[in-house]
Amino acid sequence: MSSSESESRAGAPEQHDSDTSRLHQLGYAQELARHMSGFSNFAVSFTIISILSGCLTLYGFGLNTGGPAVIVWGWPFVGLMTLFVGLAMAEVCSSFPTAGGLYYWSAKLARKNSAAWSWFTGWFNFLGQVAVTAGIDFGAAFFLNAFLDLQFGFDARPWHTILLFGLILLLHGALNQFGVRVVARLNDISVWWHVVGVAVIVGVLAFVPDEHQSASFVFTEFVNNTGWQSSLYVALIGLLLAQYTLTGFDASAHMTEETKDASVAGPRGIVMSIVVSIVAGWILLIGLTFAIQSYDSATGTATGVPPAQIFIDAVGNTGGKLLLLIAIGAQLFCGMASVTANSRMIYAFSRDGALPASSFWHQINPRTRTPTNAIWLAAGGAFVLGLPYLWNATAYAAVTSIAVIGLYIAYVLPTFLRLRQGEEFERGPWHLGRWSRPIGIIAVTWVAFITVLFMLPTTSPVTLSSFNYTPLAVLAVLGFAGIWWLVSARNWFTGPKVQGSPEELAAAERELESLA
Numbered sequence: 001m002s003s004s005e006s007e008s009r010a011g012a013p014e015q016h017d018s019d020t021s022r023l024h025q026l027g028y029a030q031e032l033a034r035h036m037s038g039f040s041n042f043a044v045s046f047t048i049i050s051i052l053s054g055c056l057t058l059y060g061f062g063l064n065t066g067g068p069a070v071i072v073w074g075w076p077f078v079g080l081m082t083l084f085v086g087l088a089m090a091e092v093c094s095s096f097p098t099a100g101g102l103y104y105w106s107a108k109l110a111r112k113n114s115a116a117w118s119w120f121t122g123w124f125n126f127l128g129q130v131a132v133t134a135g136i137d138f139g140a141a142f143f144l145n146a147f148l149d150l151q152f153g154f155d156a157r158p159w160h161t162i163l164l165f166g167l168i169l170l171l172h173g174a175l176n177q178f179g180v181r182v183v184a185r186l187n188d189i190s191v192w193w194h195v196v197g198v199a200v201i202v203g204v205l206a207f208v209p210d211e212h213q214s215a216s217f218v219f220t221e222f223v224n225n226t227g228w229q230s231s232l233y234v235a236l237i238g239l240l241l242a243q244y245t246l247t248g249f250d251a252s253a254h255m256t257e258e259t260k261d262a263s264v265a266g267p268r269g270i271v272m273s274i275v276v277s278i279v280a281g282w283i284l285l286i287g288l289t290f291a292i293q294s295y296d297s298a299t300g301t302a303t304g305v306p307p308a309q310i311f312i313d314a315v316g317n318t319g320g321k322l323l324l325l326i327a328i329g330a331q332l333f334c335g336m337a338s339v340t341a342n343s344r345m346i347y348a349f350s351r352d353g354a355l356p357a358s359s360f361w362h363q364i365n366p367r368t369r370t371p372t373n374a375i376w377l378a379a380g381g382a383f384v385l386g387l388p389y390l391w392n393a394t395a396y397a398a399v400t401s402i403a404v405i406g407l408y409i410a411y412v413l414p415t416f417l418r419l420r421q422g423e424e425f426e427r428g429p430w431h432l433g434r435w436s437r438p439i440g441i442i443a444v445t446w447v448a449f450i451t452v453l454f455m456l457p458t459t460s461p462v463t464l465s466s467f468n469y470t471p472l473a474v475l476a477v478l479g480f481a482g483i484w485w486l487v488s489a490r491n492w493f494t495g496p497k498v499q500g501s502p503e504e505l506a507a508a509e510r511e512l513e514s515l516a
Helices: 002-024 038-049 052-055 058-065 065-093 104-110 112-152 158-178 180-207 215-220 231-237 242-244 262-290 293-299 304-317 317-351 372-390 395-426 433-453 471-486 502-515
Strands: none
Touching: 002 262, 038 180, 038 262, 052 058, 052 112, 052 180, 052 242, 052 262, 052 317, 058 065, 058 242, 058 293, 058 304, 065 104, 065 215, 065 231, 065 242, 065 262, 065 395, 065 433, 104 112, 104 262, 104 317, 104 395, 104 433, 112 304, 112 317, 112 395, 158 180, 158 317, 180 262, 180 293, 180 304, 180 317, 215 262, 242 262, 242 395, 293 304, 293 395, 304 317, 304 395, 317 372, 372 395, 395 433, 395 471
């Protein structure tokens, strides 16, 4: 054996001990299995961002709300703003690599009222996590329904889509029960599925169709089918396509208790998932827009899935179905990873007593060492959030807006608190140096802007069937959390709990291992 090999093998347990020791310093036992590599950690966030999910499922929204110009130019602009948010988050993640993620960071960074900051950050994160799971699997249901309609005549009426939505959530809940090793392996596969899938889709759309749109159409054509008169307003709300797609990268933080070398791998996972998604997503959107054969056909498709119609118009029925299956596969990978990250946030939040029936949601399956009950709360909550689609045609856009607002508020609150700390902030091994403050200011400003923007109505006139119920969902969760805080929680919720001394935490870990 070479010296490098022996050092590598010797270093593995040392790194594990270092990760466990840091977790003990943060107050927690190593209850979850730490099997994830840095690549697997990146893979979870990259899979949840899923350009083949977000880009394609909201592509029809983009065609009507700004058209090609907003789709193509909105993507790199929103991508840059999102990168600022991700960089600021990654720096904090390096200091506090724990599954609680955002709400734990707020508790540690607040100068005063730390419990309140932690409480509301956690509840916004909970709302956003459930909503993004709903949005991902809802989108997968749309695309699967389109394929079943094309292949078997299973048309896309609302209750059909909701049925498929529920079945997909059941599948993802069941997959997550098999343990983190299975999920990690599937997420690793998902990265290559997305990269190769984008290459295949763009390659086919580039070389197979006889005709393509002109460059002036792809980069300058503005379309407004919203009913609103202001082009600026329409262009701004059209940014939802990009902003919704570029969410979920906090998964890398929530998976740090299961990741080796977490204080470096977690931040890298956040940043690299955003960077790779920006590049690959822009290529996908440009390639898809060039391949549009008929704008009216794409926006008026009976399946309700414009990309499916674009595939079929461009490469024929059989080829279109095959491309559609590539997208569906990516979306199913994405939803599975979202349930994983969502359940870890629920597990950590309930570990600190912040959810009703916390002791139930915090339970760990001793055989798989996964938070089984939290997994099913994630799936069940997502299903409830998607049910308004039965009577509200704009429900999907609302779900995606809820995901953006809930997640990004939770993303930026720790950044805001970190800015207030200034030089008192104790940096981890991965940090931004002198760029920390300007990047943090840009991140906070951008999130404040989009929080207002995506609560606004997307179509005119505003009716019961087109009403954007995002403000109601956000206010319902904020109201529940706020009332509960004032009436009860402020008297007992103190923020993240310390589970015990390092010796007590080690003893708890040995007991858990004996039950496995």
